[in-house]
Amino acid sequence: MTDPAPDPLSTWRRLADTTVLLDGFHALKHAVRFGAEIPVAVTVDRRAALALAEELAPDVREPLAALLTEVPEPTYRTLVARPHPTAVAALAVRPPRAANLQKLAHTPRTTPVVVLDNPRNLGNAGAVIRLAAGFGATGVVTTGTLDPWHPTVVRGGAGLHFATAVEHLEVAGLPPGPLFALDPEGDDIRDIALPDDAVLAFGSERSGLSPELRERTDHLVALPMRPQVSSYNLATSVAMTLYHWSLGAKAPFRGVY
Structure with a gap:
């Protein structure tokens, strides 16, 4: 006699506190x-x-057919804090920290690492991870108190935490490579070629770079901005910087949305 198939709801409740939504x-x-x-x-x-x-992703239809279990809507609503319009949810195992750290530290690197220095907004952090994955960045690192695997960050990242290495580190433990930090006092980024092994650091919109990161910086660079405009959104700044890098890179991310 074969064992009964595991109940998806009991599996969900058993793993919900140790996995990623x-x-x-x-x-x-x-x-x-x-x-x-x-x-x-x-x-x-x-x-x-x-x-x-x-319709949208035929490459994953077969694995989704094997994964998805249908549940009543009231049951689904008990599993998620904010029901999604597609009424789909899953739990995923977070990649081992050691594996992510190895990817971040591996040299020579062919794509940059993005550092968010003491970020505050969870949604912005998720948007940055989505951008970094789209540009093929090696990874995204946060410093400070924000957990880059917080459920709101994962929601903003649209599942793309698994496409790049995402970790929290202290400034002293940042990956190797020339450190370029975005700052209004820096040199115009349009005059600078960003190397593939760059570590690209972005301060918070409110307070900018921390003293610890500024002290470690090799190059301060600035994005072009109209006078009297205070700042760009964090995710916008990351997008502009990665795009500038990509203009001189071999662009490993070639493809379609």
Whole structure:
């Protein structure tokens, strides 16, 4: 006699405190594409979720068909704090810290590492991770108190935490490489070629770079900005900087959305 299939709800409740919540179809899609370990995935309408996969991401339809379990909507709503319009949710195992640290420290690097120095906004941090994954960055590091794997950050990252190395580090433990920090007092970034092994650091919108990071910086660089405008959004600054880097890079991220 074979053992009964595990109950997805009991699996969810057993693992919810030790795994990463993937909120919505697109987060699950990206996690599957980039090799996340997903012990349980649920949806209110399995046929609709697979039809969405067939339309938008046929490469993941087969693995999603094997993963997704249909549950009643009231049950789904007990599993997530904010129900997603696609009514899909899953739990994923966070990558081992040692593996992420190894990726961040490995040299020679062919793509930059993004450092968010003492960030405050969880949604902005998620948007940066999504950008970094899209540009093929080696990883994203946060300093300070923000957890880059906080559920709100993961939601903002649309499952792309699994496409790049995401970790929290102290300033003293940042990955090797020339450190370029964004600062209004820096040299115009348009006159500078950012190397592939650069560590690109961004301070918080409110207080800028911390003294500890500024002391370690090799180059201060500034984005072009109209006079009397105070600052760009953090994610916008990261996007502009990575795009500038990509103009001189071999662009390993070539592809389509």
